[in-house]
Amino acid sequence: MMKKSTILDVAKRAGVSSSTVSHVLNHYDDIGEETKKKVLAVAKELDYAPNYAAKRLSSKNKKQIALILNEINVTRGVAMPLEILGGVIEALDKTEYEFVFYAVNGRKQKMKSLKQFCGERDISGLIIQGLTTEDPYYHELKRLDVPTVAIDMTVKNGSVGSVSIDNQAAAAEVARRLLASGNKKILFINGSNNAAVAMEREAGVRSVIAHPLISYANFSEEMAFQIVEQMERIEEIDAIFAASDLMAIGVIKALKKRNVAKKIDVVGFDDITLASYITPSLTTVRQNIPEFTKVAVADLIQQIETGKVVQKYIPYEIIVRDSARL
Amino acid sequence: MMKKSTILDVAKRAGVSSSTVSHVLNHYDDIGEETKKKVLAVAKELDYAPNYAAKRLSSKNKKQIALILNEINVTRGVAMPLEILGGVIEALDKTEYEFVFYAVNGRKQKMKSLKQFCGERDISGLIIQGLTTEDPYYHELKRLDVPTVAIDMTVKNGSVGSVSIDNQAAAAEVARRLLASGNKKILFINGSNNAAVAMEREAGVRSVIAHPLISYANFSEEMAFQIVEQMERIEEIDAIFAASDLMAIGVIKALKKRNVAKKIDVVGFDDITLASYITPSLTTVRQNIPEFTKVAVADLIQQIETGKVVQKYIPYEIIVRDSARL
DNA sequence: CTGAAAGCGCTTACAG
DNA sequence: CTGAAAGCGCTTACAG
Known part of the structure; x- marks a missing residue:
């Protein structure tokens, strides 16, 4: 396996500086047509893939939203975590926020606090589901100063957004x-x-x-x-x-x-x-889970950008079948 | 929200160098008891959380395994992706490899190749599930030089490991x-x-x-x-x-x-x-999905560390119920 | 339109 | 046992 090429490799081979390569690759509009073509060609030729960690470390733009799911795999037959996961990814896909996934359980909650996690990863906002009132994260949420929306779960403290049915x-x-x-x-x-x-x-x-x-x-x-x-x-x-x-x-x-x-x-x-x-x-x-996730993502982004915290009810529907003809 | 503290903040406040802080926090055994205590105390006091991106960028140790799931949320009633997700996380938890999650669909596959993804994120190995022979990634796997194990799916080329039933x-x-x-x-x-x-x-x-x-x-x-x-x-x-x-x-x-x-x-x-x-x-x-994931993780790590590629069958079981008394 | 250089926050030989 | 310094691979003012 060949050594991975860096932005400097691309720059040298294209006969430009790394700033120029960076500008080209990030779609700045201040690069000459010729230069741009050359750089793009070289990048492709070298199979250049910008190092993610370096990008995150150096960039000012740190828009990341983490989905935290607790006890993901306990109950057979219950697909809510999967629906939420799929829904959040899809909703985030249409925004400029990146998706970070973090699955926890009781043990992991004890090992690393929410604050630690958010600090390490530069998280701008949190969507969280599956906590009971016994979970450490449940209580930490009340004093966490990271924008958060809880799905299918309400946290008494007013600084946490929530999306659920009534x-x-x-x-x-x-x-x-x-x-x-x-x-x-x-x-x-x-x-x-x-x-x-x-x-x-x-x-x-x-x-x-x-x-x-x-x-x-x-x-x-x-x-x-x-x-x-x-x-x-x-x-x-x-x-x-x-x-x-x-x-x-x-x-x-x-x-x-x-x-x-x-x-x-x-x-x-x-x-x-x-x-x-x-x-x-x-x-x-x-419960309309797809709707939960869409609203949660929208509310969270609003909370990140304006500070407004909302606790929202999504309409529920009573489905009458044979077990009780209500 | 206070500015996040860095390793340098901890170092200054503890009256030591950042190398020392790094050594303490990463459990090197060459630090004096006194110094260690002091550093730990200051780190806690400042709520220090080591920046993940910086850590990844600077460290030589880049053990990361990515789970790639295709079309995660199509079929209601089918929980395989969730079982795999939970299983892989759990299995990886016991190793020194970190877990990276990447959910894709046809569109995302076209936008970013596997090679790109692995290059950007420094991925040492891949567990992948849910591809059909129509998927771009399915074909890219054959020429990808990143260790890979496919779950519930066989790839004709011999360089991809697999775990499935026969x-x-x-x-x-x-x-x-x-x-x-x-x-x-x-x-x-x-x-x-x-x-x-x-x-x-x-x-x-x-x-x-x-x-x-x-x-x-x-x-x-x-x-x-x-x-x-x-x-x-x-x-x-x-x-x-x-x-x-x-x-x-x-x-x-x-x-x-x-x-x-x-x-x-x-x-x-x-x-x-x-x-x-x-x-x-x-x-x-x-199909014993929990077993699939355990074996996939073990095989992948072996593949990463020794280069050995195996295609493994997990025993299946025919469950006889009322619809056919076989 | 392009480049030199500082800086992001860590780790890691190396020196002492 | 501890520190100075280089380096990881990018981005981003800034200068020209």
């Missing part, structure tokens, strides 16, 4: 429609109490049903299954509302096993791919 | 077992003829069945659905083998619509999450 309103609407369609006794299976969105969904349910039955299944299909499988006097329940589709699927499996699937309405949350494929197909709350 | 053998085994369980007339629905694995699967089928019925559905659920929905004399078909689970699901939907689902065996390929959730649950060929 989880409380959505859950309230589901609860209301469950009641309206004749259900009296409703069980709400929540994920955990360290995810902001889960707490909001629970608040929504509580706003409509004074004393709801509530269980926690840690966003796990298996745990939701067990809860319903072992529940006593299940016949008294009219409907089960789960804070995620995966848990709702666990519920449906358990109801089927107990032969009461037809009598009990089930509603999920997210509209993952599975929701429309299982039997019965799952009534659920759809 | 697609031909797997498809042949499915065909054989379909015959063995009494099916006579078998339709093979393939994806496309520009994906290496698709061609291998077809070769496997042909190796067992002399003149198989073959259709192409471009890996699309909808297209597979239409093919089966509109097929004449479907009652003459005993079994349908699709080259992907998504297409198999389209097949099942169409068979259900035509009320012949119970009479016709269906087998898919991949074992995506959906496979076990649909009704009837789908018999399919499972």
Whole structure:
């Protein structure tokens, strides 16, 4: 493998200075046509590729947006991180900001703070998803002075932007429609109490049903299954509302096993791919992830450039399928 | 936002030279205990974060492995890119190589060659997935002198490593077992003829069945659905083998619509999450993606360090479910 | 229109 | 054990 050629190699061979090469390659408009052609030809001939690190180090223009995804690979069947990744890359593609990807987990969060990461990499702004209130980064966000937009997650402090649906309103609407369609006794299976969105969904349910039955299944299909499988006097329940589709699927499996699937309405949350494929197909709350990412990128760039921080709700949609004819 | 502090700021404040700071921070063992403590304290005090670009530019040690994923966000329900991403990050985490992520599509491939990318970023090795034979990068791989391992994809040229199942053998085994369980007339629905694995699967089928019925559905659920929905004399078909689970699901939907689902065996390929959730649950060929990524990373590092290129098969597994009791 | 030179913030022989 | 200095490969005022 030949030694990589540098801007100086190109300059020498083209008989010009490296400043001139730099100007040509960066599309400055102050270079003679002849010179430009010559330089371009030589650059191609030498397979010149400008060193990225040198470019970043020397340039004043440091527009970089990092996407931070936590615990990317935990749950089979849930593609949100992938949708966000694809969406952010696509949206950033149309801007002058460069994309930097950083996948973390609890351990990595402890090893390197957000501030460290942003400092090392000259990050102008952050899009972040997947943190629970137990995560170090969640708390660091509140005092971080780097523009940030959180996706599907709200941070109490006002200096962090966010894009999500109105989880409380959505859950309230589901609860209301469950009641309206004749259900009296409703069980709400929540994920955990360290995810902001889960707490909001629970608040929504509580706003409509004074004393709801509530269980926690840690966003796990298996745990939701067990809860319903072992529940006593299940016949008294009219409907089960789960804070995620995966848990709702666990519920449906358990109801089927107990032969009461037809009598009990089930509603999920997210509209993952599975929701429309299982039997019965799952009534659920759809979140428009592509829209989340587009808005997050736009809001973040605005925040970087003007300092304006917004917390935005994206419209949700209740998708009625066979598991509950709301 | 305060100006970022540099190594020189730390050095001055600690009353030492920047070389000393560098040595302390990079865990050289030739620094006095006192000095070390002082430097560390000052670094923390100033929230010092070593500039990444400067570090890369100046350092001799440039161990970086890039993961290149093509068309990351096309198909809902297919999580392979995410599994690979998570797996590669995790595997790399245990090595001294750094992770670089690069998501491309047809347009980006045209704008920047692999060679350019590797040159700019000082990439020591490449893991790549998702290319078809129509992709520019697919062809560039053959003449690229950067160590590379392809996942779920074979490149004819011997200088590219690969990790996949033996697609031909797997498809042949499915065909054989379909015959063995009494099916006579078998339709093979393939994806496309520009994906290496698709061609291998077809070769496997042909190796067992002399003149198989073959259709192409471009890996699309909808297209597979239409093919089966509109097929004449479907009652003459005993079994349908699709080259992907998504297409198999389209097949099942169409068979259900035509009320012949119970009479016709269906087998898919991949074992995506959906496979076990649909009704009837789908018999399919499972690929062990986590294993793919582990092996790919190990092979790539070996290739970088010793030059040895291997093309490796990972064992597949035929998962028998309700759609075909093989 | 083009070039000389400083500077970005590190690492790394080398000297002492 | 510590420091002075060169060098990594670019960009960018500035001068002409």
